[in-house]
Amino acid sequence: MAEVAYGVATSHTPSIGAAIDNDREEEPYWAPLFEGYEAGRKWMADAEPDVIILAYNDHASAFDLDLIPTFALGVADHFPIADEGYGPRPIPSVEGHSELAWHLAENLILDGFDMTICNHMPVDHGLTVPLSIMYGKPDRWPAKVIPLAVNVIQYPPPTGKRCWDLGQAIRRIVHDFDEDLKVAVFGTGGMSHQLQGERAGWVNTPFDKAFLDRLVDDPESLTRISHIELLSDAGSEGIELVMWLIMRGALGRNVREVHRHYHVPASNTAAGLMILESEEHSAFL
Numbered sequence: 384m385a386e387v388a389y390g391v392a393t394s395h396t397p398s399i400g401a402a403i404d405n406d407r408e409e410e411p412y413w414a415p416l417f418e419g420y421e422a423g424r425k426w427m428a429d430a431e432p433d434v435i436i437l438a439y440n441d442h443a444s445a446f447d448l449d450l451i452p453t454f455a456l457g458v459a460d461h462f463p464i465a466d467e468g469y470g471p472r473p474i475p476s477v478e479g480h481s482e483l484a485w486h487l488a489e490n491l492i493l494d495g496f497d498m499t500i501c502n503h504m505p506v507d508h509g510l511t512v513p514l515s516i517m518y519g520k521p522d523r524w525p526a527k528v529i530p531l532a533v534n535v536i537q538y539p540p541p542t543g544k545r546c547w548d549l550g551q552a553i554r555r556i557v558h559d560f561d562e563d564l565k566v567a568v569f570g571t572g573g574m575s576h577q578l579q580g581e582r583a584g585w586v587n588t589p590f591d592k593a594f595l596d597r598l599v600d601d602p603e604s605l606t607r608i609s610h611i612e613l614l615s616d617a618g619s620e621g622i623e624l625v626m627w628l629i630m631r632g633a634l635g636r637n638v639r640e641v642h643r644h645y646h647v648p649a650s651n652t653a654a655g656l657m658i659l660e661s662e663e664h665s666a667f668l
């Protein structure tokens with residue numbers, strides 16, 4: 384039987400990926416951020432999930448404003464690294480888990496989540512930077528990855544509550560998959576940041592720290608934050624934080640906090656990393 388055992392939430396700031404690719408992790412600007420990733424990488428090497436269901440947002444790489452799926456699931460065996468304008472990142476391409484992905488697609492749709500099914504999907508920094516944060520620079524990614532792209536680019540994005548419900552459904556559906564697999568769910572993006580307009584550069588550390596606390600102890604309260612509140616408190620791109628609720632919803636009620644790291648700035652963002660283990664033995668809440 385498969386189970387969602389682990390949750391990871393992390394920012395995906397593209398320059399973090401560039402710092403890793405160009406061996407700049409020890410430079411004074413980057414060192415305080417990467418020091419906080421060390422414990423996460425050690426944990427990841429021990430945890431060894433077989434599959435990562437990775438909730439992220441595409442940044443006009445696989446989709447653009449011609450086509451805006453709210454939730455898109457990658458069911459392929461292989462996902463190429465997107466060229467985001469400066470050539471694809473020099474990292475291994477991503478291997479999928481087609482069987483589990485189709486099991487998720489079928490059961491999520493039958494459960495009322497109208498997923499877009501993607502047979503071909505180049506993956507951009509939204510997905511690859513979190514992998515680099517957790518694994519460094521391996522020759523191949525140690526886990527298979529099922530990309531779950533969430534629209535947080537074009538209004539209206541899904542609500543935090545919808546993302547939470549999707550996470551809970553993922554927990555149940557993974558549990559029904561008839562193969563022994565340890566699954567991690569990643570929620571990526573955030574934390575507070577705004578890349579545009581008069582408030583470009585906006586970071587809200589008290590909001591972020593409270594969000595981290597509540598993600599562990601009172602996640603359902605986060606599902607009641609409206610889009611307007613999230614935009615106002617976390618910035619226009621801080622809306623990416625709704626994806627963290629997919630991860631948290633997939634872990635069940637009881638979790639153990641393994642690691643937390645928060646650092647400002649990473650480029651224009653407040654960077655957060657939180658690792659949780661599920662202590663819930665039921666597939667249901």
Ligand code: DHB
Nearest residue numbers: 395396397649650651652
């Ligand atoms: C930055 C952050 C993002 O989340 C993103 O998608 C692109 C750029 C930044 O801080 O530079």
Ligand code: FE
Nearest residue numbers: 395572620623
């Ligand atoms: Fe982003």
